[in-house]
Structures are given as structure tokens and as C-alpha cells.
Amino acid sequence: MHRSVVFAALSLLVSSVAGLPIQRRTDNATDNSANLLVLKFANVLEQLETEFYSQALQKFQTSDFTAAGFSDASVPIQQFTNIQSDESTHTTVLESTIQSLGDSAITGCSFDFSSVLTDVATMAPVARLVENVGVGAYLGAAHLVTDPIILTDAASIVTVEARHQTILNVLNGGTAIPAAFDLPLLPQEVLAIAGPFISGCSVGIDALPSLTVTNTDTIAAGTTLSFNFDAQSSISDTSTLSCQMLAGGMPFSLTLPFDACVVPSGLQGPVAIYVTNDTQPLANNPRDRFTGNIVAGPTMAFLDGTPETLSNLAKSGSAVSGGDVSGSATDTASTEISTSTISPEEASSILASASATATASDSSATGTAEDANSIPSSANTTTGPSSDGAINVDGWTFVPNPASSSSA
Incomplete structure (x- = not known):
């Protein structure tokens, strides 16, 4: 084999092992523009995630995690620290990829999480939301990427985001892997959820109007949902509106009357909820999803099934003995095994x-x-x-x- 070919192969191998993006330009200017738009958007989301965990870890102490019900504060702190490190790395690699395509990442963004960093009990569910939305964002933008190498690089990030998603499901007492499929979210849908935290910069994409579920109790099958959104006060006849629910694996959203939006049985995991001005269901496929009928949303609700033993282990008083799979709590001290030697x-x-x-x-x-x-x-x-x-x-x-x- 010619020496230059060997060196080229080794160079590609080192780049892959190091996790560095392979520099590549597309010949088509339109394709290049679309790839850059997706990369820049993803980079802003990674900045948001990095800043969220940084602010949370700076603010909360061990006692705050214990007060939130964690049996050992080092467990969530370690996981949040590891996730923050991953998100920071993703940010750096995406910036490098954008530069390799002859452009610059979006800068100047400010991220305000003061409304959700009031305590750990509030922060942890938001972390779960952030990671689930992150997974949805990468899935929802995949069809916009025309460069197979960039698509592969993005896929290598989303698999890690999915691992974050799982551990945060567990830390929040939810189902570790709630469904066989995740839900793709379009960029404008992602901004409907994450946009309120971002200011000072433009990502080049217009957000859909934000939607808030005003229910204060746990949302589960049989819950009648109530909403708040900006245009609500100007709509005199809500009978023309629909409530739409979309989860991973569903071909189309479930359409319900706005004034009788009752969570059906059988839904599990993260569910995107929309308000639309007609009864036309939304396609799961992001390429074919029509957003022109969306009045507000989506917002996300987490519908957890039967409590899992794995999730119970993170909370105080929830250690389960080896033969018990019912999820009942036992005293941790009673299950300790001595490790001292004997004469x-x-x-x-x-x-x-x-x-x-x-x-x-x-x-x-x-x-x-x-x-x-x-x-x-x-x-x-x-x-x-x-x-x-x-x-x-x-x-x-x-x-x-x-x-x-x-x-x-």
C-alpha cells in the first residue's frame, strides 16, 4: 500500500477515535446552507444544556439534593456533572464542525433558568425535559441534513443524549425506557419549549407559540387538561380548537376536543401536546408534519407507567432487598452486608x-x-x-x- 494512503487512513482513524469532526464541504450551496442551519441550531441547544447543568451544579449543594429525597446526593450530582461534561464537549465539537464548513457558531445567547432553579425538586424534572427535547430535536432535524458524514456525527451525539434521557427518567422516578420509539420534534417546536430560556441571539428559526398546561396535579390517564397560551384570550369560541397528543411510535397524533382534552389510557412516556385550529392530526414523520394549523405548542407531559424498582433506588428509604421486585421500600441498614474479615x-x-x-x-x-x-x-x-x-x-x-x- 502506498505510504500516502496509509497516512490518510491513519488520519481518518485518529480523527474518529478522538471524536473530532471530519472536515467536509458540500458542493451544493443550498445543501451547505441547510447543513449549517441545523448545526448552528444544534449548537445553541447544546449551549443551553451546558449552561443549565452548570448553573444547577453551582447553585445546589449536597443538602439540597438530600432535601429533594435522594438517598445519596452523590448519585445525582455525579450524573449531572457527567452530563454537563458531555454537553460541553458536544458544544465544542459542533463549533469546530461549523468552522470547518466556513462559518461561525451563533454567539451572544443568554440563558435564564431562574424560574426553574428554585430547588432540586423543580430542577430535576426540567433536566428530564431538557434531555428528552434534545433527543427529539436531533431526530426532528435529521431529514434536513444532506451530508451523510454530518448526519453520522449528529447520530453519534443523539445516542449519548438518549443515555442522558434514560438516567434522568430514573432519577425522576419515571420509567427508564418508556417506549420503543422516541418522538422527533421540528426546530420550531423545540423552540416553543426551550425558547423562553433563550435571549440575546437569533437562531434563524421562528418558534411556534408556547403552550402551558395549567394542571397542578399529576397528569395521568383520565386527567382533563387545561391550558394557557398567548392567543387564548382573543379566541371567543374554543369549540373550533382541538387538543392533539403525539408520542413516539404513533403514526399520527390523537385529536380531542379542546374543552374535553382527557388523557387516554395507553399513552406512556414523553407526550407532545398541541392546540390546533382544526381536527387534522399531526404526522409523526417530521418531513410531512404540517404546522400551519398549530395555534400553540407543543408542551411536554411525562406519562409514567408502573413505578420501577430501578427508579426507587435513588430515593431515600427506597432500597429494595435482593429478592423483592414489588418496589416496596425497605430499610437500607437492614440489607447491609458486613465486609470485615473474621478469625x-x-x-x-x-x-x-x-x-x-x-x-x-x-x-x-x-x-x-x-x-x-x-x-x-x-x-x-x-x-x-x-x-x-x-x-x-x-x-x-x-x-x-x-x-x-x-x-x-
Whole structure:
């Protein structure tokens, strides 16, 4: 193989391993413009996510996470820190890719999260929303990307965003993986949700009007939803409006009367909710989704199914014993396993109490004695005969002392 070809292959390999974007220009100016628009939009969202976690981690202390019900504050803090690092890396790589295409990333954006960083109990669900919207944003913009390399790079980001999504579902007591499909969101839909946090810059895309669900109780099957949106006061006849619900995997949205918008059974996971001026359902496919009938939205609701044991583990008093899959809470202290080593004398005492009904001949015949609930899980470094001569200790293997057996 020619040396220059080898060097080229190695260069591509190093770039891939390092996670660096491969510089590539498209020949078509229109395609290049579309790719840049998507990249710039994605970069602003990554800036938003990075800033959200940075502000949250700076504001909240260990006691704040404990007060929010986490049994060990280090668990959410570690996850939020890791996610913040990922989002920061995504921001840097996207900026580099934009520059490689001969343009500059959007700068000057300010992000105000003061309304949702009041406490950890409020912040954590918003983090869940941010990650779910991030996944939807990458999916919804995929059909706009014409460069296969850029599309692959974007896909390598969205898979990580989906991992963030899962851990935040868990930390919020929700279903870890609520559905077999995620929901794509168009850029203007993403801005309807995230736009209120952004100011001082233009992303080149007009946001759809924001929509707020005003229900204060948990939203679940059977809940009648009420809304607030800017144009609501100017609409005298709401009978012309519809409530639309769209979740991952649905071919089209579910259309309901605006004044009787009741959450149906069977919906699970993140659900996008819209108000439209007709009954025409919205297509799940972002390429074919018509937004001209949307009056406001979407906003997102999380419909969690049966509580999962995994989610319970993050909260105080929710540790589940090994054989219990019902999700009931147990005392963490009662399930702790000692890891201290024991002496031969202590081992002999344990065996004696655990086999109080066993005869000496039974112990001699079996040659072993085990008590899974009493034997510590760490390695024992003490070996040798016990003082009463009953056993030898060899790690966690207990064998009769031959001398003791022969003398008996």
C-alpha cells in the first residue's frame, strides 16, 4: 500500500477515535446552507444544556439534593456533572464542525433558568425535559441534513443524549425506557419549549407559540387538561380548537376536543401536546408534519407507567432487598452486608450457632458448612485452625480439622 494512503487512513482513524469532526464541504450551496442551519441550531441547544447543568451544579449543594429525597446526593450530582461534561464537549465539537464548513457558531445567547432553579425538586424534572427535547430535536432535524458524514456525527451525539434521557427518567422516578420509539420534534417546536430560556441571539428559526398546561396535579390517564397560551384570550369560541397528543411510535397524533382534552389510557412516556385550529392530526414523520394549523405548542407531559424498582433506588428509604421486585421500600441498614474479615475462632462460633441441630458426625461427613446470610462477602486473609480445634479456615472454605476428627 502506498505510504500516502496509509497516512490518510491513519488520519481518518485518529480523527474518529478522538471524536473530532471530519472536515467536509458540500458542493451544493443550498445543501451547505441547510447543513449549517441545523448545526448552528444544534449548537445553541447544546449551549443551553451546558449552561443549565452548570448553573444547577453551582447553585445546589449536597443538602439540597438530600432535601429533594435522594438517598445519596452523590448519585445525582455525579450524573449531572457527567452530563454537563458531555454537553460541553458536544458544544465544542459542533463549533469546530461549523468552522470547518466556513462559518461561525451563533454567539451572544443568554440563558435564564431562574424560574426553574428554585430547588432540586423543580430542577430535576426540567433536566428530564431538557434531555428528552434534545433527543427529539436531533431526530426532528435529521431529514434536513444532506451530508451523510454530518448526519453520522449528529447520530453519534443523539445516542449519548438518549443515555442522558434514560438516567434522568430514573432519577425522576419515571420509567427508564418508556417506549420503543422516541418522538422527533421540528426546530420550531423545540423552540416553543426551550425558547423562553433563550435571549440575546437569533437562531434563524421562528418558534411556534408556547403552550402551558395549567394542571397542578399529576397528569395521568383520565386527567382533563387545561391550558394557557398567548392567543387564548382573543379566541371567543374554543369549540373550533382541538387538543392533539403525539408520542413516539404513533403514526399520527390523537385529536380531542379542546374543552374535553382527557388523557387516554395507553399513552406512556414523553407526550407532545398541541392546540390546533382544526381536527387534522399531526404526522409523526417530521418531513410531512404540517404546522400551519398549530395555534400553540407543543408542551411536554411525562406519562409514567408502573413505578420501577430501578427508579426507587435513588430515593431515600427506597432500597429494595435482593429478592423483592414489588418496589416496596425497605430499610437500607437492614440489607447491609458486613465486609470485615473474621478469625478462625469467630468462624468456628458462627458455624456452631448456624448448625446447632447438626451432629458432629453430620459435620464430619459433609466436610463443609455455609451460611450465606452470615458469611461476609470480602476475602478473608486469616487462615489456620481455630482455638477449639474444630475447624481449619482456608479463605472462606471451612473444612474439618483432621487432627480433631482423629482424636474424636
